[in-house]
Amino acid sequence: MNLFIEQTLNGLQLGFTLLMVSAGLTLIFGIMNIINLAHGSLFMVGAFVAADVGGRTGNYLLALLAGIAGAAVAGLIVELGLIRRLYHRDHLYQVLATFALVLIANQAVQMIWGLTPRSVSAPAFLDRTVPVLPGLPYPAYRLAIIATGIAVIVFLHLLVERTRVGMWIRAGRTHRELVGAFGVNVRLLYTLVFAVGAGLAGLAGVVAAPFLSVESGIGDHFLILSFVVIVVGGIGSLKGALYGSLMLGLADTWARTYLPDLFGQFVDPSTAATAGASVASASIYLVMVVVLVVKPNGLFGLADE
């Protein structure tokens, strides 16, 4: 039972990290209809900047802020310099241009920070365990990630549902032309949303960094996982991103925990351990296939998007 609770917490932590990446991505998709493969690179930029600043100052909070700001600035540059030219282009060219960005970013961080991976240490005040249950200590830092994820989703919910900007975002999702007609500066709105999404990706990069070796290409994996989240949850839907992220986080963690045991019923333990670990990697994609079969537009996707 303790194992189940601990693994569920691990799954939630993974899920909420994923949420920070995919929430920004889904908003960008939803409002701008732009496919951005470089979103994972913004995650990477956040982690690298945090590792650099954290390494220089030893201050986690400073590293956190720098990571978010670094990713947001990188996002701004990308939006102003490139994405803006792609709004009216076919998705193919968005894919290509942002894939080019991925190649450039992965090499650029190597050129700037070298091949040796960096690390980010968790802040001292969270570097301890909290007894979740008697006999089950759990790292405080991982609980803090879950809390951060909840804060992010609440913030985004309020932003989209309760503010004027959110109103434009909601309107822009369905009636793109109308928003412009109301005199809203659509370009500025796009840039803003893009920067917020980039900052969130950077935030995810920083909070996940203590469990990562910060190296070139770390964002790619999260990028693809976010795509799966969005396919499962539905484009443009925050609710979809939330449910999708948590489903995938839990599916992945549980599969990794219990599949080897399950396989162990049929084959010898060594084989079961290796095969189970490998098949567990594919588990989240099985979730995606099921959703695609049942609801091609995702769980909460707009029917006509």
Place this chain on the structure above:
Amino acid sequence: MGGTTNLRRTRSWWLWRAVAIVATFGILAAACGDDDTDDAAPAETAEAAPEAAPEPEPAAEPEAAPEPEPVEEPEAAPEPAEETEPEPAAEPEEPAVVGGQVKVGMITTLSTGAAYLGEGIRDAFILAFELDGRYELDLIVEDDGRDPAFAQQLADRMLTRDEVDVMTGIVFSNVAGAVVPQVVNAGTIYISPNAAPSPFAGAQCHENYFVASWQNDNQAEAMGVYVADQGYESVVALAPNYQAGHDLVAGFKRFFGEVDEEIYTELGATDYAQAIAQIREANPEAVYFFYPGGMGIAFVQQYIASGLEIPIFGPMSSFDEVIVDAIGDVSLGLFNSSFWAPDMDNEANRVFVEAYREKYGTTPTAYAAQGYDAALLLISALDANGGSASDTAGMREALKAADFDSVRGKFRFNTNNHPIQDWYLLEVIRDPVHGDLTNTIVATILEDHEDAYASDCSLTG
């Protein structure tokens, strides 16, 4: 919609188009140009290495782990080969060279969390040739990124295009599994400075394949003996899910007995929360783990953060100087098993450790020691063949003799070209002179230890 886009694009469109055309045709033209001058391809020599750093590599890494950073640049940015570049022709003027030239292809890991493993091997390999001073080392270094399929292409290129005399360098057993058969079957000698997967020690052994480090299982076997001797009965074993991971669990079990649970994680994984939860659930008396490079740092840090207090043991690969330095003082007093330690008491080792510290500013890891020994082994074979590596049969014979002063003291080859050597218990201490964390030998675990596969190998002594 397309119409408006086109209108907007017309302004800079011709400019962009011109750039793209020039770029693409430039690429093609340059590619052809390169073909024509291939024989003048940049040859990187050990002597030329320090000043050959034309790329704007900032290398401003104040907080980087104590890797020998500066020397990374030559490999990261080899000299661009302009057609008029006089560089390659200028090499023979090196005064110290009297012994001849050897062209070595080194495929190693210079990226990922295990980058410092390959750096240590490369740097020490170069250092050995520098200290020796008699041979001109034409060293071609490539990073394999820990990717077997990519490394296999690199090897193909080194064999067919660069026509290297000898190959070496591979860190990871899965990369070795992809590359070594191709190399040795092509009639080229391969000297392993690290990875030595079990298949190549047994039925798939080869007369062109020599291991200057250890057979994978050996590291773990020594630890299996020690953990059993300490009276632990229930153990959980963890390793990455690849050839060496399987070898290092098998080796442990060979001398310890059955373990409670084997946990295999993804190679290169950095989040060990799930594995740690499984350890907590199994609640063993001891934990044995094999996590080289960045994986080791991540695992131990998270293990400590999880509040688990079950004692941990592992081979040298899980406790090298970079890992224990990253973990910090909590690693003091932890035990591991190795064939070597920086403070090993023999003349060859004193020379090596001092020169390495002098040149690279850090205590060498065991990987560096292995790279150094691989180079010494190669030099000894060159000596026996009049300074030329062209006679493969002669090289084989001389390598097999292993007539060199290893930094580990005694070294000789078994019938399967894998070393027979002593294995020690190491403890993590703070270096009394330099102040960094390091390993010291506290006991001998196994003497003149062979690997378990030599009898399956058809080679004879």
Place this chain on the structure above:
Amino acid sequence: MSDPQTAPASRERTGIRLGLWARGPSRWHIALTVVFLALLSVAPLWVEASGRGYLVTVLTRVVIFGLAAMSLDFVMGYGGMVSLGHATFLGAGAYTAGALTYHSLDGSRLLGIPGTDQALVTWPLATVVGALLGLVIGGLSLRTKGVYFIMATLAFNQMIYFLFNALEIYGGDDGVGLFAASRAIGPLDASDDIVFFYVCFAVLVVFTVILNLVVRAPFGRVVRGCRSNMARMAALGYQTYRYRLAAFALSAAITSLAGAMAVTESQFLSPSFAEWTESGELLIMVIVGGLGSLIGGVIGAGALFLLEELSIDITDNWQFFVGIGLLAIVLGAPRGLTGTLLGGRRSHD
């Protein structure tokens, strides 16, 4: 069956406007195709004669990956389906041929069938497997459209990639060497690199002809029609979903064949064939060569492999420059090398 594509199609953006043969292939394109293939056919002799024989294997890879890129161009440039998951099929072909070869070396059986390294068996089988997998993945992915389609193909790609990783028998994520395999193609022993090049080249020529015929056939017209205006094609009574699925499966089959050829060439089977970046690289080949020109895929493969071959001595960061060049092409010369060669003044419709 109801067609999920029809209703929203009109809301979709106006497809890919830059397909070169949107109005049917011109004489110039056929001339370019012939000239390029002719050049390619003598290239190995030339490099061999000039003492750079090691480039023959590079040329073989150009042919093989060019074939894959060409089949991707077929669904993308003509069918308007942007697949970021074609490495799936490359991997499927590689694993079909590789697994059979592995079992023939091993003497073991695969699902009761003895293995073989005879390319006349492994290659067609890989093609069939690719077609079936294309039907399944295409069938699911084509239920979505636009960005969803791109993401779904990418996600399937990743799923298949992890499944290959799980195949411990073939070395898991490490892959397995098949160096002892013969390169038997019928009675022909193609272990010589030049001979093998010409075998692959012949396959490329055959499929170049086939695909060129297909895009001009009625079937190809419908597929092209779906790209520019799916609602209209549906209104005309076409089952657009079925046409698009058939096109996707055809492309998957050819890509899978290329994967089988690639594993016979490298004699090394590993999941890296199915890595998502491989999908991206196929996409780059198509765009560099010129979308909607078929031969462009091969030209793009040639440009990319040559760039790699050239820059490997100069910089480890060659992908950085690929990225920059790709940006320049996307922003400045979206019609790629072929389009730029043939572009003339008829720039953007």
